[in-house]
Amino acid sequence: MQINGEFQPKIVAFCCNWCSYAGADLAGNNRLAYPENVKIIKVPCSCRVNPMFILRAFQRGADGVILCGCHPGDCHYTSGNYYTRRRMALLFSMLNYLGIEKERTRVEWVSAAEGAKFAQTMNEFTEAVAALGENKRLEDLRCKK
Amino acid sequence: MQRIGVFVCWCGSNIAGTVDVQAVSDALQNEPGVVFSTNYQYMCSQAGQDIIKNAIAEHKLTGIVVCSCSPRMHEATFRKTAAAAGLNPYMVEIANIREQCSWVHKDMPTGTEKAIILGKAAVAKVNLNAPLKPGESPVTKRALVIGGGIAGIQTALDIAEAGFPVDIVEKKPTIGGKMAQLDKTFPTLDCAACILTPKMVDVAQNENIRIFSYSEVEEVGGFVGNFDVKIRKKARFVNEDICTGCGICTEKCPQKKVPNEFNLGMDNRRAIYIPFAQAVPKVATIDADYCTMLKTGKCGVCSKVCTAGAIDYTQKDEIIEEKYGAIVAATGFNPISMDKFDEYAYNQSKDVITSLEFERLTNAAGPSAGKLVRPSDGKHPHTIVFVQCVGSRCAACAEKGKEYCSKICCMYTAKHAMLTRDKYPDTDVYVFYIDVRTPGKAFDEFYRRAVEEYGVHYIKGMVGKVSPEGDKLMVQASDLLANKQLHIEADLVVLAAAIEPDKSARPLATQLTASMDTNDFFTEAHPKLRPVESPTAGVFLSGTCQGPKDIPETVSQASAAAAKVIGLLAKDKLTGNPCVAASDELMCNVCSSCERVCPYGAITYVDKEFRMPDRTTRVRRVASVNEAVCQGCGACTVACPSGAMDLKGFATKQIIAEVDAICR
Amino acid sequence: MNNSTENLQKEIIRSSGVNPKKCMRCGKCSATCPAYDEMEYHPHQFVYMVENGDIQPLLESKSLFQCLTCFACIERCPRGVEPAKLVEAVRLAVIRKQGANHLKADDIPALLDEDMPQQAIVSALRKYSK
Numbered sequence: 049m050q051i052n053g054e055f056q057p058k059i060v061a062f063c064c065n066w067c068s069y070a071g072a073d074l075a076g077n078n079r080l081a082y083p084e085n086v087k088i089i090k091v092p093c094s095c096r097v098n099p100m101f102i103l104r105a106f107q108r109g110a111d112g113v114i115l116c117g118c119h120p121g122d123c124h125y126t127s128g129n130y131y132t133r134r135r136m137a138l139l140f141s142m143l144n145y146l147g148i149e150k151e152r153t154r155v156e157w158v159s160a161a162e163g164a165k166f167a168q169t170m171n172e173f174t175e176a177v178a179a180l181g182e183n184k185r186l187e188d189l190r191c192k193k
Numbered sequence: 194m195q196r197i198g199v200f201v202c203w204c205g206s207n208i209a210g211t212v213d214v215q216a217v218s219d220a221l222q223n224e225p226g227v228v229f230s231t232n233y234q235y236m237c238s239q240a241g242q243d244i245i246k247n248a249i250a251e252h253k254l255t256g257i258v259v260c261s262c263s264p265r266m267h268e269a270t271f272r273k274t275a276a277a278a279g280l281n282p283y284m285v286e287i288a289n290i291r292e293q294c295s296w297v298h299k300d301m302p303t304g305t306e307k308a309i310i311l312g313k314a315a316v317a318k319v320n321l322n323a324p325l326k327p328g329e330s331p332v333t334k335r336a337l338v339i340g341g342g343i344a345g346i347q348t349a350l351d352i353a354e355a356g357f358p359v360d361i362v363e364k365k366p367t368i369g370g371k372m373a374q375l376d377k378t379f380p381t382l383d384c385a386a387c388i389l390t391p392k393m394v395d396v397a398q399n400e401n402i403r404i405f406s407y408s409e410v411e412e413v414g415g416f417v418g419n420f421d422v423k424i425r426k427k428a429r430f431v432n433e434d435i436c437t438g439c440g441i442c443t444e445k446c447p448q449k450k451v452p453n454e455f456n457l458g459m460d461n462r463r464a465i466y467i468p469f470a471q472a473v474p475k476v477a478t479i480d481a482d483y484c485t486m487l488k489t490g491k492c493g494v495c496s497k498v499c500t501a502g503a504i505d506y507t508q509k510d511e512i513i514e515e516k517y518g519a520i521v522a523a524t525g526f527n528p529i530s531m532d533k534f535d536e537y538a539y540n541q542s543k544d545v546i547t548s549l550e551f552e553r554l555t556n557a558a559g560p561s562a563g564k565l566v567r568p569s570d571g572k573h574p575h576t577i578v579f580v581q582c583v584g585s586r587c588a589a590c591a592e593k594g595k596e597y598c599s600k601i602c603c604m605y606t607a608k609h610a611m612l613t614r615d616k617y618p619d620t621d622v623y624v625f626y627i628d629v630r631t632p633g634k635a636f637d638e639f640y641r642r643a644v645e646e647y648g649v650h651y652i653k654g655m656v657g658k659v660s661p662e663g664d665k666l667m668v669q670a671s672d673l674l675a676n677k678q679l680h681i682e683a684d685l686v687v688l689a690a691a692i693e694p695d696k697s698a699r700p701l702a703t704q705l706t707a708s709m710d711t712n713d714f715f716t717e718a719h720p721k722l723r724p725v726e727s728p729t730a731g732v733f734l735s736g737t738c739q740g741p742k743d744i745p746e747t748v749s750q751a752s753a754a755a756a757k758v759i760g761l762l763a764k765d766k767l768t769g770n771p772c773v774a775a776s777d778e779l780m781c782n783v784c785s786s787c788e789r790v791c792p793y794g795a796i797t798y799v800d801k802e803f804r805m806p807d808r809t810t811r812v813r814r815v816a817s818v819n820e821a822v823c824q825g826c827g828a829c830t831v832a833c834p835s836g837a838m839d840l841k842g843f844a845t846k847q848i849i850a851e852v853d854a855i856c857r
Numbered sequence: 858m859n860n861s862t863e864n865l866q867k868e869i870i871r872s873s874g875v876n877p878k879k880c881m882r883c884g885k886c887s888a889t890c891p892a893y894d895e896m897e898y899h900p901h902q903f904v905y906m907v908e909n910g911d912i913q914p915l916l917e918s919k920s921l922f923q924c925l926t927c928f929a930c931i932e933r934c935p936r937g938v939e940p941a942k943l944v945e946a947v948r949l950a951v952i953r954k955q956g957a958n959h960l961k962a963d964d965i966p967a968l969l970d971e972d973m974p975q976q977a978i979v980s981a982l983r984k985y986s987k
Contacts, residue, residue, distance in 0.1 A: 075292075081298065087311060092827055099831070105855075654887070655884045672884075
């Protein structure tokens with residue numbers, strides 16, 4: 049998307065309910081600014097994120113997708129984030145093969161106490177995605193109005 | 194089609210300062226399904242809630258989107274509001290436009306634009322919401338404690354005190370566990386029997402507690418609140434109800450050469466035995482492996498001397514079936530085998546013993562009546578070497594040792610060394626240590642007393658080799674601070690063997706579908722915040738089955754587990770989280786991927802009859818989710834290759850709708 | 858630590874395959890060592906010194922070759938540090954050090970005889986021409 053001639057990436061962030069979503073709330077409580085490009089979708093656990101959701105996001109024109117969960121060992125459901133870690137390692141490597149730059153996808157562990165880390169991660173990620181420009185590789189032009 | 198109402202909150206100026214709330218409510222008015230859209234200063238206030246309630250009635254709303262603060266803040270509030278107006282509370286979705294929008298974005302245009310997109314995503318989701326009803330299940334008000342050591346005893350007593358019936362299953366003929374074998378307890382040096390046996394008597398006398406001794410858990414079915422358990426009561430060939438525990442049979446039995454496991458094989462018992470004087474229940478047990486009568490049919494001495502007539506050679510194992518609301522694992526620990534530690538010559542010399550054997554040797558009820566003697570010749574030892582960390586912290590020897598610190602050895606070795614010097618000041622006591630770890634109330638002071646007041650030689654270093662020479666033990670060790678290799682002529686060597694979970698824990702965990710770590714310790718539901726619960730609902734952990742612990746820690750964990758059990762049993766009905774997984778039976782292809790990833794064992798397979806188009810029926814196995822056990826993480830939904838598994842409240846379609854709305 | 862010692866330390870760690878950081882300083886290697894009294898630097902010190910890059914004294918140690926390479930320390934170490942392999946690596950470092958050869962490459966042809974395998978000649982040249 050172009051706003052005032054400047055490229056504004058669309059970024060989808062999946063946050064687990066117990067750690068990362070609370071971390072995002074904490075960033076808000078502390079008024080730690082991060083780009084409005086980031087839109088958060090709440091999931092119970094990072095392991096609820098089906099690779100299909102990420103493909104769907106890219107298909108519908110997202111420029112970057114970030115997945116946040118509890119730190120390894122801290123998962124509310126004991127082992128959910130380990131599943132996430134393995135699944136995303138595979139998915140991201142496949143996406144990279146398909147030509148989605150690996151900077152467009154990311155998994156980050158953000159605890160409920162890490163508001164600052166959340167904001168910083170989103171700043172970095174948005175900057176990295178913005179630098180890559182628009183994602184055209186997987187975008188489905190039939191979805192465009 | 195849903196009839197959705199959108200309610201945009203100003204939160205004073207918290208939201209309205211950065212977000213044009215009017216623009217948001219106007220924009221969302223045109224979204225599919227939205228029939229009503231408004232904004233108000235404080236939606237969470239009574240007046241705000243009334244707006245929602247009135248709108249639900251007036252516009253016959255079937256779904257609600259509240260654009261406000263984080264759902265972590267007021268989701269519960271708005272769900273209650275909806276329920277009060279007769280709407281299913283799970284038809285409410287929150288768009289977080291405060292913490293995740295107005296508070297982190299600076300200017301009105303960007304804030305407003307993002308708030309609209311978040312609102313659209315929430316509307317898209319509500320369009321696909323379905324009313325959810327939490328499942329309810331009754332609670333059987335009875336608890337099962339597996340293991341009758343100090344952990345199981347404390348848990349059972351606390352639960353019974355609260356008025357709930359408890360059963361203890363103990364595989365040995367008596368409760369008491371490892372603590373019954375100890376002599377004194379650190380750091381206060383009270384005698385273990387003096388503080389443990391009154392508790393054992395309390396257990397025996399408590400009307401709410403039943404003890405199944407010499408019994409094992411055979412099978413566990415069901416789920417939280419409704420466990421079905423089969424207990425195998427092994428034949429002890431003595432009628433428990435009649436036996437008075439007088440002990441005459443144990444004196445008259447002619448089979449005298451049975452290694453006494455209570456004294457770790459350092460002396461012998463009879464084939465019919467009572468493990469120790471204060472055993473609970475105090476009844477005799479016949480060891481079928483050694484009893485001449487049971488093996489050859491010729492003897493029957495015990496039956497002749499028993500005035501009560503309690504001996505029954507025809508007794509068979511009995512299976513008891515009982516229902517429980519909660520299960521507590523308290524299976525405890527054992528010292529590891531020293532067989533593979535050749536360097537310490539444990540198998541070559543009787544005078545190389547483990548610390549637990551040392552406990553028995555110094556215990557007044559032990560094989561030497563409390564006199565510290567060498568097991569080989571009964572002589573008084575003059576030089577005693579204690580070796581710490583034998584098999585603990587042993588990362589490179591997985592086949593014989595353990596990688597973790599066993600936690601209790603530093604303190605009991607200090608205790609042994611101190612007591613030895615106290616009783617026998619003529620002995621030289623050496624303790625070889627890698628680190629002395631004494632975190633705990635009055636623990637370090639205790640260790641320092643052993644050094645400073647009792648003159649125990651603590652040497653930083655390790656023993657490399659013990660070789661029996663004549664009636665002495667040559668100990669070769671390093672003294673790292675003096676940079677010397679020491680050669681000590683010792684009379685007795687005591688090994689602080691690492692501890693490991695009891696062997697019965699692994700099969701039990703499988704039955705309970707409770708998870709374990711690589712060391713076979715039970716894992717807790719959360720390492721910090723739920724340390725006494727297993728991830729499997731209704732299964733709780735007490736004592737060393739969860740990790741190495743000393744007695745004070747074990748008792749506090751045991752009471753904590755009891756508190757959790759009481760909290761569960763106090764409920765008449767369990768209300769579940771309705772956001773659980775559900776499988777579409779028609780799509781399930783029985784690959785069992787979901788079952789494998791489920792951390793809670795909530796998924797089972799059932800045979801289900803399907804009607805085919807040609808009016809025949811076919812039986813197929815399909816995955817079935819136990820809603821009382823499922824916690825709703827969603828791991829299975831992603832693992833399912835056929836897409837049969839979905840999560841209520843976070844359905845695949847709903848999340849995709851949110852993604853689409855955001856990317857639009 | 859200067860550059861050359863650091864390189865030497867890296868080389869010793871690389872060629873021995875030992876990670877001295879795994880050592881928990883229990884001293885069981887020294888407790889078990891049958892040649893303890895013969896050695897200037899005992900097995901646990903050896904590991905510690907390599908870990909800290911204190912290599913020079915080890916290179917100069919007169920007792921470096923007193924280690925029997927009996928591997929008792931390797932057998933007994935609870936953390937799998939393998940001190941004897943470090944001793945081997947330091948020995949190699951000494952042997953390979955330039956100028957410390959007891960032969961010069963030029964001397965080799967004079968020592969050749971018909972029975973000597975080709976491989977030995979090649980390796981002698983490789984070893985002593987450094």
